[in-house]
Each structure stands twice: as structure tokens, then as C-alpha cells.
Amino acid sequence: MLTRITTRTFGLAGTATLLFLLPWLVYGSAVFQRYGLRDDYALLREAREEPGKILRVCAAMGRPLYGWLLELSARAAGDIDGLSGMRALSVTGLGLLGAAVFLLLRREGWRLAPAALLAAYLTLIPSAQVVASWSICWPQAVALLLGVAAFALARRGIEAPTGPAWRGGAWCLGGGVAVAAATLIYQVSGLFYAVLLAGALVMRQDADARATVRWLAKHLLVMGGGLGVAFVLTKLSFAAGLFTPSPRVVFEKQFLDKAVWSLTQVIPNALALSSLNRTAAAPPASYWPMVGLTLTLVTLGLFAEGRRAGRDGVGRWLLGLGALSAATYCVGFLAGERWPTYRTLYALTGVWSVYFAASLLNLGRCWPVHGPRVATALLGVFVAVSALLAHRQSVELFVLPQRRELAVMEQGAREVVPARHPRVFVLTAWQSDTTAPLRYLDEFGSVSVDTEWVAKELLGALMRERFPEERDVTRLYRFAASPVLPDPRAYDVLVDMRRMRPESALPIQLAR
Incomplete structure (x- = not known):
């Protein structure tokens, strides 16, 4: 028994270590190159010659913690060669993200290999490539980690509260504070909480569908509470004159038009997973087939879930996919800007990645003898190809x-x-x-x-x-x-x- 526990512990630790090192293997050749991108050059000067400006500019868009972290790091970087240190922080953050996601997925019932592959993939998607390759994006990795921490804290308060009733509430409060902190870094990154929520939901087997709804509602309340606190703090900072709001901080007014735009310009980017879109030209040949493959696989996985868990299983999956997709894009949908960049789609792509992997595994269970291993192998091939793409695109693009x-x-x-x-x-x-x-x-x-x-x-x-x-x-x-x-x-x-x-x-x- 002791040997089995020891082996399991070393297996978890070893896999987590490999996941931490994976982003360095994929992006390492790009990190320490001499280059900058757009805003990088201005930040180097402003951090030295205009102290506080970066903080004020970012805070004007509701991201004061982003500005603070960015100003400190840009001042430490000093010159163009120093930008590599900021990219190293990004890759370190992605490594920690992969390891943390893996450990939490294991706690939710995922088998070791699929959990490791899914965690690895979440550090390889186009959104992760931007974070790793653009110096000023490194604070987003911190926000992503805070989103993971928020889920872990809230999970402890919701899943198995022990002791006095207030203790569970305290854990949930901690989760809400983590979401608020992540939001004050970069609004959409804290929503990565929902990716872990999706990973937990696809593993649930509640006999009562209402239990799933209550469980999901509690987690969404923690997320919503954190977003609300960050919004109030931002408004108070404007009202108190600490920061001047940016003209870009406006709410969407044409919601029907925004919904159509989101369905045609944003959602496909998330569904395409590893395949990139293109500006001012037709997408690459792999783009729409990948969108179709994702939709097809998730649909088949839904039917397989119905075969395994019945109507309640189908309802649970649909509820999670719909609610969590909406939750991860709520900030982008409410914002007046229409800019479908990949760095704003990390959480949304992450949710669909979870369902993509879970659907493949569900289909594998339909063939009990060899199906699970075949499904895991196919997922491994997909992640390996994505790693090669991520490496090539970080260098070439x-x-x-x-x-x-x-x-x-x-x-x-x-x-x-x-x-x-x-x-x-x-x-x-x-x-x-x-x-x-x-x-x-x-x-x-x-x-x-x-x-x-x-x-x-x-x-x-x-x-x-x-x-x-x-x-x-x-x-x-x-x-x-x-x-x-x-x-x-x-x-x-x-x-x-x-x-x-x-x-x-x-x-x-x-x-x-």
C-alpha cells in the first residue's frame, strides 16, 4: 500500500515537473532572442523616464495591477535585450499553469495521461503563444494562475466544507478575491476559472440534475462576485480621481449585432483550437475543417455521454458548455470594442478544449477493450502536433x-x-x-x-x-x-x- 502511494506521488510530481518544463521546450528558442513587438519599445522608455505613466494608462482601462507589474518589469528590463527576461516570466507562468491544471484535473477524477495531455495543450493554444512571445503579456500569465487558484479555493469551500459553516464561506471568499485580483490585471484572464470548472463538470455523475445546477451556480457566483468587486473598485478609483477612465472603457449598446459578430468572428477562433485565423484574407486551409472537427467531436461526445449517463448526462454537458462559454466571453461581449484577438480568448478556447478532450475520451469508452487507450493516443498525437505548431509559429510569426x-x-x-x-x-x-x-x-x-x-x-x-x-x-x-x-x-x-x-x-x- 505504501509503495503504491509513493509511486503515485512520484508519478504526479514527475508529470507536473515535465509539464512545467514543456513551455520552455516549446518556446525556449524564442524567449531569449533579441526582438520587441510594438508597445515594447515605448514601455522601456516610459518605465525609466515617466514613472507612473504605464500604471495610469493601464488603470484607465481597469487594469491597475497589470500596469504596476508591467512598469516594474519594464524598468528592470532596461533595454531591448532585457525584454527576454519578461518573456521568461511568461513561459515560467505557463509552466506553472500546466502543472497546476494537471494536479487539479487529477483531483476531479481525470486519469493521469488525459489530464497531463489536456494540461499540456492549454499551454500550447494560440492564446498561450501570444503570452509567451510578447513581452508585455507576461502579467496575463499571473492572472491565469490566479484564476486557477480561485477555482482551487472555491472548490474547497463548495465541495467538502469541514468545521464551522463560515469556513466554507471563507474559502469561497478567497476564491472571489483571487478572481478580482486577476480581473484587475487583465479582465478576461481571471475567467480561466471556468476552464477548471469545465474539467470538473464533465467528470460529475450526480444522480440529481438539480445538484449539478446548484454546484455550478455556486461557482459562477464566486466568479461573478470577483468580477463585480473588480468593477466596483475600478469605478471607485475613477470617482476618487485616482485614475482617469479611458475612452475605450464603454459598454456595448448593440447587443444583437454584437451577438452576430461574436458568432462569426470570435467563436470560430476558439473552435479552431490550434489552427490560426488570418487577417484580410481567407483563413488557412486547416481552419474551417478544424472548426468542423471540434463541433462534430463534441456532438458525438454528447451522444456518448447520453449513452453512458442518460438524459441527465446530456443536460449536464449542454448546461456546462453553454453556461461556461457564456461566462468566459461575458467581458468581451459587454465591452464596446470589437477586437477578436487571441489573447482575449484564452478561457473560451480552454473550455472548448476541455470538451474536445472529454468527448474524445467518451467515444473511446464506447469500445471498452482498446477504446480508452486509442482515444488517449489520438489526444497525444493532437497535442504533439500542437506543440510543433506552437514552436514554429512563435518563431515564424x-x-x-x-x-x-x-x-x-x-x-x-x-x-x-x-x-x-x-x-x-x-x-x-x-x-x-x-x-x-x-x-x-x-x-x-x-x-x-x-x-x-x-x-x-x-x-x-x-x-x-x-x-x-x-x-x-x-x-x-x-x-x-x-x-x-x-x-x-x-x-x-x-x-x-x-x-x-x-x-x-x-x-x-x-x-x-
């Missing part, structure tokens, strides 16, 4: 395109001779100038230097590296940028961001 842009600007910065006080003109790029094989919004494969302010910040960061003793490098040159090329007599140094150098002309290596 983040590292290489941004390094090419950086190399073009570095070449221009080297031509600046301060003694001549030259006029530097940056011809900003169009998004269509990207060298990436695929582009999606401001995340995958996008162009950073497509505006004057990014060009100015990037050139300033490079000049500070050249002249670290100079307090104000902008005195060394005169700067202008535009998407329209002026007369050649209007500048001394031209940095043409539309002429992205191919690798053959401007070598980009992954090993520094």
Missing part, C-alpha cells in the same frame, strides 16, 4: 518578422552621426509589408513599425544603446516619420521599413 524589422532600424541607427545632427526620416511600413507567412491582427505576423510613434520609440531605444552616456538621445538627430516618402532633400538618413530584408540579405539566426 513573432521572432523572425520582428527581428527583421529591428535589423532594418538598426542599420539606419548606425548611419546616424551625432556631430552632423542629421535629419532621420523613417518611411513606415504597411501591414501588408510583413515578411511572415501569415498575419492575424496585432499579434501573429504583424508589422510593428507601421506608425510614427513606434518608429520614434524604436529608433530612440537603439540610439540609447549606442550612446548610453547621453541623457537625451533625441538631441543627437532630428526625427520624422510618415507613410509617404518626402523629397530626398528633406532628410539625411532614410530608414525604409517597407524594404524588409530577406534572410539571405540580412541573416537572422536563432542562436546568438
Whole structure:
């Protein structure tokens, strides 16, 4: 008996350790490369020269803790090379996320291999790739972990309260506080709570359907309470004059139109799981087939659940899928903005990933002899392919395109001779100038230097590296940028961001 317990403990610990290391294996080659993305360059300067600005800007959008964490880390990073440290924090957070999800899934009754594979997959989805590859996204990993912690705390208060009645309430209160803290970092990341809730729900076998409804309602109340507390605190900070609300903080008014937009522009991105969408062009060939596969597999899994648990099982699955999908997208649905970025879809994609995996396992149980092992093997193949995609996309759609842009600007910065006080003109790029094989919004494969302010910040960061003793490098040159090329007599140094150098002309290596 002791040997069995010891083996089980080492099995859990070993698997959790491997899950912690997996993101480093997948994203490690991208973490320590020299590159930045869009806002990164401005943050490096603002953290040093304008203390408090990052906090104020983020707090204006209801994310004060995000701003605080971001300002501290950007100040510590110091320069472009230091951005790799922020990405290392992201990957560390994803590793902890995978390990924590695995351990909680095991407590909910998942077998070791499927629990490990699902936990691994949740660190490989496109949303995770953004968190790992974009320096400023590292606080989102903290918010995701707080969402996991919130579920663990609330679970203890709801599932098996011991001692006085107030003790269970205290655990739930702790869960609500964790959700509120996650919301004040990044509103949608705390909703990752619902992913663990989905993982627990698909394992439940309540004889009374009302017990499931009560259980789910209690958890949703904890989530809703945390969101409500964060909203009230944000409003109070605005009312007290601590922060000025951003014009972007508005509620949606056209809910029917937003529902149609969500169903056509947002939900498919979640259902496509590992397959990326594309901006201003038809999605890749794998996109809609993956959406169809997810819907088909979940539908078949629903029928298999009905065969195993009857009508109550079907109702439980449908209730969970509908309620949790709505819960994970409630913030995005209520917000006035319509920006279907992957970093806002982590929790929604996570819920569908749980049902995808659970449906595959349900179908495997229909063939008792070999079905479970076949289903687990298929899930393993899917996760392995997703890991390869995540590695390739982090390199091809983040590292290489941004390094090419950086190399073009570095070449221009080297031509600046301060003694001549030259006029530097940056011809900003169009998004269509990207060298990436695929582009999606401001995340995958996008162009950073497509505006004057990014060009100015990037050139300033490079000049500070050249002249670290100079307090104000902008005195060394005169700067202008535009998407329209002026007369050649209007500048001394031209940095043409539309002429992205191919690798053959401007070598980009992954090993520094």
C-alpha cells in the first residue's frame, strides 16, 4: 500500500515537473532572442523616464495591477535585450499553469495521461503563444494562475466544507478575491476559472440534475462576485480621481449585432483550437475543417455521454458548455470594442478544449477493450502536433518578422552621426509589408513599425544603446516619420521599413 502511494506521488510530481518544463521546450528558442513587438519599445522608455505613466494608462482601462507589474518589469528590463527576461516570466507562468491544471484535473477524477495531455495543450493554444512571445503579456500569465487558484479555493469551500459553516464561506471568499485580483490585471484572464470548472463538470455523475445546477451556480457566483468587486473598485478609483477612465472603457449598446459578430468572428477562433485565423484574407486551409472537427467531436461526445449517463448526462454537458462559454466571453461581449484577438480568448478556447478532450475520451469508452487507450493516443498525437505548431509559429510569426524589422532600424541607427545632427526620416511600413507567412491582427505576423510613434520609440531605444552616456538621445538627430516618402532633400538618413530584408540579405539566426 505504501509503495503504491509513493509511486503515485512520484508519478504526479514527475508529470507536473515535465509539464512545467514543456513551455520552455516549446518556446525556449524564442524567449531569449533579441526582438520587441510594438508597445515594447515605448514601455522601456516610459518605465525609466515617466514613472507612473504605464500604471495610469493601464488603470484607465481597469487594469491597475497589470500596469504596476508591467512598469516594474519594464524598468528592470532596461533595454531591448532585457525584454527576454519578461518573456521568461511568461513561459515560467505557463509552466506553472500546466502543472497546476494537471494536479487539479487529477483531483476531479481525470486519469493521469488525459489530464497531463489536456494540461499540456492549454499551454500550447494560440492564446498561450501570444503570452509567451510578447513581452508585455507576461502579467496575463499571473492572472491565469490566479484564476486557477480561485477555482482551487472555491472548490474547497463548495465541495467538502469541514468545521464551522463560515469556513466554507471563507474559502469561497478567497476564491472571489483571487478572481478580482486577476480581473484587475487583465479582465478576461481571471475567467480561466471556468476552464477548471469545465474539467470538473464533465467528470460529475450526480444522480440529481438539480445538484449539478446548484454546484455550478455556486461557482459562477464566486466568479461573478470577483468580477463585480473588480468593477466596483475600478469605478471607485475613477470617482476618487485616482485614475482617469479611458475612452475605450464603454459598454456595448448593440447587443444583437454584437451577438452576430461574436458568432462569426470570435467563436470560430476558439473552435479552431490550434489552427490560426488570418487577417484580410481567407483563413488557412486547416481552419474551417478544424472548426468542423471540434463541433462534430463534441456532438458525438454528447451522444456518448447520453449513452453512458442518460438524459441527465446530456443536460449536464449542454448546461456546462453553454453556461461556461457564456461566462468566459461575458467581458468581451459587454465591452464596446470589437477586437477578436487571441489573447482575449484564452478561457473560451480552454473550455472548448476541455470538451474536445472529454468527448474524445467518451467515444473511446464506447469500445471498452482498446477504446480508452486509442482515444488517449489520438489526444497525444493532437497535442504533439500542437506543440510543433506552437514552436514554429512563435518563431515564424513573432521572432523572425520582428527581428527583421529591428535589423532594418538598426542599420539606419548606425548611419546616424551625432556631430552632423542629421535629419532621420523613417518611411513606415504597411501591414501588408510583413515578411511572415501569415498575419492575424496585432499579434501573429504583424508589422510593428507601421506608425510614427513606434518608429520614434524604436529608433530612440537603439540610439540609447549606442550612446548610453547621453541623457537625451533625441538631441543627437532630428526625427520624422510618415507613410509617404518626402523629397530626398528633406532628410539625411532614410530608414525604409517597407524594404524588409530577406534572410539571405540580412541573416537572422536563432542562436546568438
